[in-house]
Amino acid sequence: MRIPKEENTEKKILAAAREVFHRKGFEGARMQEIADLAGVNKALLHYYYRDKQKLFHAVFRETFPAMIREMTVIFSTDEPLETKISNFFNRHISFLQQNSYIPYFIISSLQQNHQELPEMLKNANPSPYALIRKQLDQEQRSGITEEDFIQFYLNLLSLSVFPFLAKPLIANIFDLNDEDYQSLMEKRKKVLPELLIKSIPKK
Amino acid sequence: MRIPKEENTEKKILAAAREVFHRKGFEGARMQEIADLAGVNKALLHYYYRDKQKLFHAVFRETFPAMIREMTVIFSTDEPLETKISNFFNRHISFLQQNSYIPYFIISSLQQNHQELPEMLKNANPSPYALIRKQLDQEQRSGITEEDFIQFYLNLLSLSVFPFLAKPLIANIFDLNDEDYQSLMEKRKKVLPELLIKSIPKK
DNA sequence: TTACGATTTAACCATTTGATTAAACCATCT
DNA sequence: AGATGGTTTAATCAAATGGTTAAATCGTAA
Missing domain, CATH: 1.10.10.60 (Homeodomain-like)
Structure with missing residues (x-):
């Protein structure tokens, strides 16, 4: 050896x-x-x-779960909802700042017919859907429907992830350099919790 | 002939x-x-x-301005802000429902080094940035800074566009078929204006 | 009808690119 | 030292893919 x-x-x-x-x-x-x-x-x-497929899969198999983990970490603690949301944006945006190509990688991988990836979702540990169901049940007190919840979750992800996908476009429109963009994302960590918390139906 | x-x-x-x-x-x-x-x-x-490049450009030259137009149409009327936002989401999401591959096309085009596209932005008519500056000046009454405005605009686009980029992922997590997803987007036209209007600082 | 130019096709070419192979390299063991 | 087996390389292959060419086709006008 x-x-x-x-x-x-x-x-x-x-x-x-x-x-x-x-x-x-x-x-x-x-x-x-x-x-x-x-x-x-x-x-x-x-x-x-x-071969190329297998090499790609090796990358995908480490990147995809990392992204899923980042997407679901919000469900893993027992903080009050407002704290949870605030923590989520802080952590998630920091993660994206240091891995700014991951969103495009995930989106483009799933856009092509690289199937057998639904498979990976089920094997994901912890399963996003299970975590989400659990969270949803806990929120029943405020009579939130599953659809309300999906909308909320979509908002959460949209607001944090999209700016990293659209960076080339946005930076061009507003003539922002990398440093500008970085500071924009930094401020976003504070702006987004306020925005999203307002959107939650009071119980 | x-x-x-x-x-x-x-x-x-x-x-x-x-x-x-x-x-x-x-x-x-x-x-x-x-x-x-x-x-x-x-x-x-x-x-x-x-050649392939030129054919691609022919497509890009018609698709990109269409998307920019959709992104800036919100600035083209003189409605009250709340109406404006509501109209924007209605129109923009309808557009995306009927052109659901455009966001991925734009994102992937700009991700690759297909430059000379900053060029297209300047030639865009009407220029997004000019429209945005104008809108911004009109809002000065409420003391909105340029950065506030960029954040607001980012939110607007994130919330409407991202779900169309992430559809393969989201649909899988929540086990939604095309019809489910369609109705989710439909309801989004009503949910998003409420969410975003709440986020605007009162004057 | 015939000639002409625009349009279309089948066959072919050249390069790129993923993949294979045979040989060289090198650390370890006997 | 020499054998062994894992590691690395240079050379090469085969398929895919963008691109070219020469001939066929077709509508129109003279």
Whole structure:
């Protein structure tokens, strides 16, 4: 058994693949570009991951659950609702600031017919839907319907995720540089809780 | 001069290209698929549009302004603010219901380095930014800063557009079929104005 | 009808790109 | 040292894909 190199090659490849797939999606990514970024011969990608699909899946299997976890972390604590929402935006936007390509990666992956991914949702642990049902039941006191809840959840995600998808467009319209945009997102952590909390029906 | 066929071939090609590029983006689209969908030999695409880039641009040049128009139509009337917002969501969501692939198309186009598109923004008529500045000046009475306004505008777009980008994900989490989703968006036309109007600082 | 130019097609070309192979490399063990 | 087996590379392949070309087709006008 050979001792692994200082920087495990397999992981270097995965990291490079993550980088490239996140930015360009499956169709836009090139095996050669991934190899170059990993500083490694192209044949090594196949040696470790067999083919492009499998390499992509390796990336997807670590990124998708991370995103789901971020999307559902709001249901994991027992804080008062207002605190929960506030915490959610703070944490979620921070996560997106440091992983700003993930939303595009997820959206573009699911847009293409990369199925067998509904599969991953069911296997997700914790299951988003289970968490959401539980949360919903707890809110029954205020007579919130399932549809109200879905709308609320859609709002939550829309407000936090969309600005990272539309950054190229928005930054251009308003002539914002990266720093401007960063500070816009920073302020958003405070603005969004206020906005969303107002929208909740008082019990 | 030849009389155009019953169904102008050039337009049939453009329509097919629109369909395919909208669903799959530039990288995912295949010239052969476009030709097949148009019911036409592949060489004809090159005859009319020279190469893939130019064909893509032909699509982009009609889709992008349509989306910008939809995004800025809110600034074009002189209704009271509440009416304006309500009208915007109604119209914008209806537009998205009938053009549900446009948001993904725009996002994926701008994500790839398809530059020279900042160019298109400036040439856009009416210019989004000019309209927005004008609107902003009118609101000065309530002391709204430019940053407040950008946040507001981001909210407006996030809430209406994101659900169409994330449909594959959301529909899976909540096990919604197309009809369910449609009715969800329908109700959104009423829910969103209430939500956003509450967020506006009273003068 | 014939000639002409615009339109359309089938066949082909060149490049890109994902994938394979055979050989080289190198650390460890005997 | 020499054998062994995992790792890496250079060279090559085959399929996919964007693009080209030369000939066929078709409507129109002379």
